[in-house]
Amino acid sequence: MVNDKSARRPRPSFVCIPCKSRKLKCDRLRPVCTRCRKTSKQCAYENEPNLSKTPRFTMELSDEGRNCPSQTIRDPTQDIYTPTSIARSNDVSETPISNSISCSFVEKTSKDMELKLWHPKDMLVNSGGVTFFDAPFASHTLIELDPFLRALTVSIHGTTLVDLQNNLLLCSNEEVSFSNYLDKINGEKGEAPQQILSPLTFIDKAIVKWVDNATENGKNTFSFNFFHSAVLIFCNSNIKVLHSLQPVITEASSLLPDKKIVDLLLKVFYENVYPFYPYLDIRTFEEELQKILISSYDGRYEISVTKDSLSNLYVLSLFLLIMANALRSIYCDRENYPQIKLNVLEAAKQYCDTAQKLLHLLNGYKNTNEKSFCCLLYFYILVYLNPTASESLNSYTNLLNIKCLSELALTLGLHQEPSKISRYIKEIDPDPDLLNFRRKLWVGLQSLKFMISIPEGVSNKLENEYLSNFLGTDEDMVKIFEKNFHELPGYDVSLLNDIEDKYEFHKILNCLISSATPINGNPNLLPITENLKRTREYIDLNFSSKQLSNTGVYGLLNVKQVFCREAVIEVESIRKTAIFMNRIVGLLCILNINNVLAVHFEKEAKIDWTKNQDYYHLFFLDCLTTYTELFRDIVSYLKGDYKWCIPKKYSYSINKLICFSLMRLWVFQTSLCLRFSYKQLLREKGSQSVEISNEFNDMYGNNFDLALQKSLKYMRYHLKLTLDLASKELMESDSECFVSLSMFKYIAYLLDTGNLATSINVFWERSFNTNEVSKTILKQVNMKWGINMTSPQYVKRHLMNSQALSSLTYPFLKNINIILESSVDPDNTEDIDAPSEAFFIDTGEQLSMRQTMKENYDLFADLINSNLGEIPTL
Structure with missing residues (x-):
């Protein structure tokens, strides 16, 4: 008889019993997996494994009320929260805070709660005569929901x-030097003991770039007949259409470089963008x-398109878009393509312009x-991924x-699984390529929405219905793509598993966003x-940071597949990059929702703490x-820690997501810095109202101030x-990042000089107590940010009152420090106090900006004096 202790223990199954019995793929979600939930089956697991070794800072819902947290938070007057473990390695998915909630708090959460998170007044944007209703998690909306960010902007x-406005006045007065004016506006205010530089000192180059883009865009307008033709292009009886078409085809032919370069650009697209x-x-x-x-005799290609062949025109459009995408991809990875002697950005722009003309004529x-539709999708990503785009x-x-x-x-009808449409399938000769093509178009569109719309909070329940309808009862995207006809090419099959996980994650994020934004x-x-x-x-299970680590089972075993034009698909590198991108999108969504909830309850706590x-x-802690x-994922990517699995050649395809994530990080960092700065300012003032309302904080004396300084130091380091x-x-390869950097450098400068909170107070005092700020500008600011400037009490009512930051208690602050400390490499703690390399100010650039103003006086005057920010007149 074998001893029980030496007997081999059965390996626990992570797959639910119904899926295991049917040998189906299970996503292992608890308490009910997706398959069982849709088929209304009873879902159960043999041995419930501990999916998370360390509990997260989330709510566990009881069976009775389904809203009672099993993890609890201590009463603020008790000891600080005790973390069970804080990860200090690169594995950021294990950064937990375990909490214990008092019995009184459990009673409070026994019932569900209706939240008033959104209001139209906080989501309406009016700027430059353009009025629109912004997305729930757009930067403008997040700023308007936060009173501290709103006051700063x-x-x-x-x-x-x-x-x-003052600089425009100087342009007409040659006797007044620009430097003397800066000294005057910075040194004669007298509101702060230290001079506060103007924002123009930091954003001057961004303004010059804006002027250059505005001038360039004005030169590149197409002729009228290229805009949305009212006639069908395949109607050959229309002479105007034929006359418009031939110059575009001729222009496309003139753009083609040598045959070897064309083949190389197609290969670059297949390897770096197509995956x-x-x-x-x-x-x-x-x-x-x-x-x-x-092919012509001189080693070049010539374009031969039959005018009455609409199919050929679509292929030509797609070819031009692919060439433009490939050239911009090379721009982001120039050192690996020394044989390309073209000015890639200029060449890409010419291909883009020609393709746009042809697309207008085709009128999709x-x-x-x-x-x-395929052409429109690739034109969309060509515009969206453009590293030199001036649009936000x-x-x-x-x-x-x-x-x-x-x-x-x-x-x-792309939302319908194409094999359901019998008209597409001939009885004798089914067309599998057409069915695959339609499936790719639907999945491709959803991939774009996943990356762009979901982080902005643009989603609803109907979107989820469309996503689910496409899968039907199969719930397996690989089988859908292979159903009823021969298999896909190997390079496509290798991408499908990652696409399937992303598609399922898209459905989960849709549910999350729609629950917060009904x-x-x-x-x-x-x-x-x-x-x-x-x-x-789902993120921990499918897109954990461990999968991006270069150790153990997560190391890179790169399978390479060679296909058309000798292009090589590195399967594992593509998979790691997809995991990274999906992880970034998921964390952004969680960050946005938790941030909105934290700001909401912060406001409510001022009324009833x-x-x-x-x-x-x-x-807030979550x-x-x-x-x-x-923060760690983005920093690791920018430092090159992921180069072993995410090569630089993919940077064109993912840098826009990185730039967008960085801007959200900067907004959140600024929000925290504002709170810490105002709390510091309130304590420095030491007014009687502050002392009375913060008796608990004063019990800790200097400890509170030290903890506050520590938090501010960590956030300053992060920023x-x-x-x-x-x-x-990124600054050289992305124009939008360059513009954003300029503004956040100014915020970092205010933080370094200790004037972040003071500068806000100075502007509001300046607006209400002097005539320096004209009513026109105040009206513009009001329409842009929704603050009524007629009341001088905004700062005192929302920021500088005793209740504004009363919930920032000492135990709470200690937990903030614990979490922030976990994000700092213990081997490089000296970097926290090191000076930044991004804040060098070249005062000589000021003169060039003044010259730009003189040369574009009308453009700047229109910016100040037009109806910018006002309600358009009908």
């Missing part, structure tokens, strides 16, 4: 407009491309078909374009917390924990580190 916006945006069927595209690209919204990331136009593409996809009514706390927990578990302070602490994970890394790695 108003002060910087207003100060910038005032200084621009992340696989919308087309490469085999079909190559067959059709050979019909229009004719009128000539609705799969090929036109995820602008309202980008989101509107995605909505238009979504409607076009529904018109084409179309009708107010959201409830319980569904949000349940979806937050489910989202977090006994009911809301614990909620505020809960969601938000901070998520922030540290996102300066990300600014330094972005300056080195």
Whole structure:
């Protein structure tokens, strides 16, 4: 008989019993997996494994009320929270805070709670005569929801407009030097003991770039007949269309470089861009491309397109878009392509302009078909990924374009699994390539929405219905793509497993976002917390940071597949990059929701701290924990820690997501720095009202001030580190990052000089007690940020009163320090106090900006004196 102790223990199964019995793929979600939930089966697991070795800072819901946290938070008057473990390695997915809630708090959360998170007045944007309703998690909305960020943006916006206006006056007075003016506005204010530089000192280059872009855009308008032709292009009887078409084809032919360069650019696209945006069927595209690209005697290609062949025109459009994407990809990885002697940005722009002319003539919204939709998708990513784009990331136009593409996809019926449409399948000769093509278009559109719309909070329950409808009852995307016909090419099959995980994650994020941003009514706390927990578990299971570590089972075993034009797909590198991108999107969504909830309960705690302070602490610490994970991932990428699995050649495809994430990090960092700075200012003032309302804090004396300084030091380090890394790695390759860097450098400067809170107070005092700020500018600022400037009590009412930061208690602050400390490498603690490399100010540039103002006086005058920020006149 074998001893029980020496007997081999059965290995626990992570797959639920119903999926295991049917030998189906299980996503292992608790308490019910996705398959069982959809088929209404009873889901159970043999041996429930401990999925998370360390508990997270999330709510566990009881069976009775489904909203009672099993992890609890201590009463603020007790000892500080005790963390069970704080990860100090690169594994940021294990950064927990375990908590214990008092019995009174458990009673408070026994019922669900309706939350009033959104209000139209905080989401309306009006600027430059353009009015739109912003997304729930857009930067503008997040700023308006936060009174501290709102006051800061108003002060910087207003100060910038005032200084621009004064500089325009100087342009007509040659006797007044620009440097003397700066000394005057900075040295004669007298509000602060230290001079506060104007924002123009930091954003002057960004303003010059804006002027250059505005001038350049004015030169590149197409002629009228290239805009959305009202006639169908294949109507050969229309002479105007034919006359418009021939110059475009001739222009495209003149752009082609040598044959070897064309082949190389196609290979670059297949290797570096297609794996992340696989919308087309490469085999079909190559067959059709050979019909229009004719080899000539001098080693070049010539374009031969039959005017009455609409299919050839779509192939030509797609070819031009692919060439432009490949050239911009080379721009982000120039050292690996020394044989390309072209000015890649200029060449990419020429290809883009020619493709845009042809797309206007093709008019995809009128000539609705799969090929036109594919062209529109690639044109969208060409515009979105453009490293020299002057338009802000995820602008309202980008989101509107995605909505238009979504409607076009529904018109084409792409949300229906194509094998259901019997008309597409011939009885004798089914067309598997067409079915695959339609599937790729639908999945490709959803991938774009996942990366762009979801982090902005643009989602609803209907979106989830469309996502689920496409999968039907199969729940396996690989099988869907292989159903009823021969298999896909090997390079496509290798991408499908990652796409399947991403598609399922998209559905989970849709549920999370829609629970927090319902179309009708107010959201409830319980569904949000349940979806937050489910989202977090999916990230830990499928997109954990361990999978990006170069150790053990997670090391790189790169399988390479060679296909068309000798392009090579590095399967494992693509998979690691996809995991990284999916992880960033998921953490962004969790950060946004926790941030909104924290700000909401912070406001409510000012009214009744006994009911809301614990909620505020809960969601703020969870938000901070998520922030540290996102911060570490972004910093690791920028430092090159992931180069072993994410090669630089993929930077074109992912840098926009990195830039967008950085801006969200900077906004959150600024929000925390503002709170710490104002808390410091309140304590320095030592007013009687502050002492009375913070008796608990004063019990700790200097310990509270030391903890506050420590928090501010950590956040200053985070802000300066990300600014330094972005300056080195992204500023030259991304225009939008350059513009954002300029502004956040100014915020870091205010933080370094100890004037972050003071500068805000100075602007508000200046606005209400002097005539330096004109009513026109105040009106513009009011329309942009929604603050009524007629009341001088905004700062005192929202920021400088005794209740504004009363929930920032000493035990709470200690827990903030514990989480922030976990994000600092213990071997490089000296970097915290090291000076930044991103804040060098060249005062000589000021004169060049003044010269730019003189040369573009009308443009700047229009910026100040037009109806910018006012309600458009109908």
